[in-house]
Amino acid sequence: MIKIEDIYKTYKMGLTEVHALNGVSIEVEEKEFVAIAGPSGSGKSTLMNIIGCLDTPTSGKYFLDGKDVSRLKEDELSEIRNKKIGFIFQGFNLLPKLTALENVELPLIYLGIRGKERHRLAMEALEGVGLGDRIRHKPSELSGGQQQRVAIARALSTKPAIILADEPTGSLDSKTGAEIMKMLKDLNQSGKTIILITHDTGIASQAARMINIYDGKVLKESGVA
Amino acid sequence: MQWLQALRMAIKSISGNKMRSSLTMLGIIIGVSAVIIMASLVQGTTRQITERLQSMGTNMINVNIIGRGSTRTVTDADLFQFQQNNSAIIEAVAPVLNGNVTIKFGNRNISTNIEGTNEAYETVRNTKVQEGRFINALDVERRQKVVLIGSYIANELFGGLSPIGQEIKLNGDLFTVAGVLEVKSNSSAQSTDDKVIIPYTTAKRLLRNAAIRNFYIQAKTPDKVDDAMTVLQEFLYRIFNSNDAYRVFNQADMLDSINETTRTMTMMLGGIAGISLLVGGIGIMNIMLVSVTERTREIGIRKAIGAKRKSILGQFLIEAIVVSCMGGILGIIAGIAASSLIGKAMQIQAETSALIITISFGFSVLVGVFFGWYPANKASKLNAIEALRVE
Numbered sequence: 150m151i152k153i154e155d156i157y158k159t160y161k162m163g164l165t166e167v168h169a170l171n172g173v174s175i176e177v178e179e180k181e182f183v184a185i186a187g188p189s190g191s192g193k194s195t196l197m198n199i200i201g202c203l204d205t206p207t208s209g210k211y212f213l214d215g216k217d218v219s220r221l222k223e224d225e226l227s228e229i230r231n232k233k234i235g236f237i238f239q240g241f242n243l244l245p246k247l248t249a250l251e252n253v254e255l256p257l258i259y260l261g262i263r264g265k266e267r268h269r270l271a272m273e274a275l276e277g278v279g280l281g282d283r284i285r286h287k288p289s290e291l292s293g294g295q296q297q298r299v300a301i302a303r304a305l306s307t308k309p310a311i312i313l314a315d316e317p318t319g320s321l322d323s324k325t326g327a328e329i330m331k332m333l334k335d336l337n338q339s340g341k342t343i344i345l346i347t348h349d350t351g352i353a354s355q356a357a358r359m360i361n362i363y364d365g366k367v368l369k370e371s372g373v374a
Numbered sequence: 375m376q377w378l379q380a381l382r383m384a385i386k387s388i389s390g391n392k393m394r395s396s397l398t399m400l401g402i403i404i405g406v407s408a409v410i411i412m413a414s415l416v417q418g419t420t421r422q423i424t425e426r427l428q429s430m431g432t433n434m435i436n437v438n439i440i441g442r443g444s445t446r447t448v449t450d451a452d453l454f455q456f457q458q459n460n461s462a463i464i465e466a467v468a469p470v471l472n473g474n475v476t477i478k479f480g481n482r483n484i485s486t487n488i489e490g491t492n493e494a495y496e497t498v499r500n501t502k503v504q505e506g507r508f509i510n511a512l513d514v515e516r517r518q519k520v521v522l523i524g525s526y527i528a529n530e531l532f533g534g535l536s537p538i539g540q541e542i543k544l545n546g547d548l549f550t551v552a553g554v555l556e557v558k559s560n561s562s563a564q565s566t567d568d569k570v571i572i573p574y575t576t577a578k579r580l581l582r583n584a585a586i587r588n589f590y591i592q593a594k595t596p597d598k599v600d601d602a603m604t605v606l607q608e609f610l611y612r613i614f615n616s617n618d619a620y621r622v623f624n625q626a627d628m629l630d631s632i633n634e635t636t637r638t639m640t641m642m643l644g645g646i647a648g649i650s651l652l653v654g655g656i657g658i659m660n661i662m663l664v665s666v667t668e669r670t671r672e673i674g675i676r677k678a679i680g681a682k683r684k685s686i687l688g689q690f691l692i693e694a695i696v697v698s699c700m701g702g703i704l705g706i707i708a709g710i711a712a713s714s715l716i717g718k719a720m721q722i723q724a725e726t727s728a729l730i731i732t733i734s735f736g737f738s739v740l741v742g743v744f745f746g747w748y749p750a751n752k753a754s755k756l757n758a759i760e761a762l763r764v765e
């Protein structure tokens with residue numbers, strides 16, 4: 150489903166060049182649960198941005214569902230993100246002025262789904278994360294764990310095949326973090342492909358497979374593919 | 375993305391920041407109401423003047439003796455002779471001697487305008503009496519101390535009673551009221567109803583002024599106005615040997631020059647109003663730019679979950695247009711209210727046409743599009759990853 154071939158990403162900072170990714174090749178099958186682990190600055194977020202179609206590599210190829218997406222234009226990438234990928238961020242990234250329901254509806258709006266159907270899909274996603282009774286709450290009126298569950302509902306609302314989670318437990322205490330991890334595992338059980346990014350090997354080891362990154366290179370892979 | 379959805383988002387974000395939105399709107403409100411006020415008052419004034427001119431009849435010619443550049447002059451007798459000689463095209467001549475007098479009746483004093491004229495004035499200026507009689511040739515010949523009073527004067531001095539036959543003092547001289555003039559405007563002070571008329575022969579003595587400089591001349595028919603103008607001008611040129619010593623103009627000329635004046639006025643005022651709209655637009659742009667910077671992270675999030683450029687562009691553009699449209703609507707309401715208030719104070723019947731409302735509303739929409747475009751475009755081009763990194 151995801152096939153990355155020899156990807157490089159170079160940032161130019163004035164005269165110096167930062168090589169965030171140095172020839173990374175990864176494959177992720179459908180319905181896998183993969184963790185990408187590595188210390189801070191190793192290039193995890195850069196890799197996730199490319200996998201999530203938020204960014205394009207400097208060189209190398211990226212096949213998503215068999216289609217090369219490494220050279221697509223901004224709006225084409227937006228469409229792919231909207232339909233195929235759900236993001237879960239460390240800082241939740243909810244819109245503070247919108248209610249839980251409105252936040253979850255947002256990706257559906259951009260997908261062009263209207264009125265009743267949109268409401269139904271958003272409600273379904275919120276009920277799926279156990280927040281059916283909190284739909285009128287603003288993010289500031291919810292706990293961290295609840296906010297992250299709203300973010301998960303938002304990621305799920307358009308029913309994407311892939312969920313990308315960048316340090317999803319980073320801002321949470323260990324108990325709530327464990328709840329979120331449980332939720333991700335359940336999602337994987339129900340058939341979603343999950344890619345988890347973390348610096349915490351304890352968390353990463355809960356995934357079926359772990360890819361270690363260091364200095365923009367894949368160091369080693371462990372687990373069953 | 376659907377427009378309705380974008381509109382809802384825009385209204386949400388505008389109402390989420392009421393103070394800022396209303397301050398931004400204020401620029402547009404002031405601009406639009408300025409347009410409405412100016413246009414309504416100019417239109418109202420034009421209409422009033424035009425109606426007044428038309429009520430005087432279309433075959434009237436006005437002669438003004440300025441006397442500049444010449445030692446010679448023209449008397450009323452000269453013009454009566456001229457009328458006799460050209461009676462085929464000229465119906466009548468009404469000399470008018472203007473001045474101010476103080477009227478005294480009982481213990482009341484009023485200052486007003488006085489016109490000394492003859493019996494021809496009644497038809498030439500289309501001025502009738504509602505009560506009593508107009509001055510006649512005999513009054514003029516014998517320098518009778520008879521007076522016609524405007525409706526304002528009649529109300530002020532006599533209230534509901536009939537003034538006919540009453541004696542009033544003009545600058546101390548005793549005059550008999552012969553008639554009350556018909557209402558020409560609204561019977562108020564400073565209007566055309568605030569005046570008195572006496573025979574011009576009497577007026578020469580009362581005002582101690584023998585030189586009449588103002589004549590109203592009636593052509594036989596409206597289509598003889600041009601011929602009458604020509605012979606008049608020839609006649610006057612022969613006397614003065616100069617074009618600067620007199621002015622001759624007719625109703626059509628006056629209407630033309632009034633239209634010309636109001637056109638320039640409209641353009642000038644329109645320009646000023648346009649500038650204030652422009653300033654309002656710059657205000658919108660300024661606030662939108664601040665808003666885009668403040669909402670960088672929001673834009674990043676929206677893009678990450680699938681918003682395309684045109685969705686972001688549409689969102690911010692519609693926000694700008696909604697602000698300017700609301701400003702436009704409020705400005706129209708404020709403008710209509712203010713112009714009728716100002717109109718009342720200035721005794722002008724303000725006229726707000728549908729055209730002006732449409733134009734000024736259209737302008738406020740345009741201002742929104744024009745000044746909202748740049749910030750909205752800037753928002754749509756933000757890089758999602760960088761935007762997400764902003765705190």
Ligand SMILES: Nc1ncnc2c1ncn2[C@@H]1O[C@H](COP(=O)(O)OP(=O)(O)O)[C@@H](O)[C@H]1O
Nearest residue numbers: 160162167169188189190191192193194195196
């Ligand atoms: N926009 C950028 N401009 C310049 N350098 C960047 C940028 N983004 C990331 N980097 C650099 O690339 C490297 C990898 O960063 P990142 O992918 O964020 O690592 P991680 O997420 O593993 O902490 C770091 O050295 C970082 O400084």
Ligand SMILES: [Mg+2]
Nearest residue numbers: 190193194195
């Ligand atoms: Mg990172």
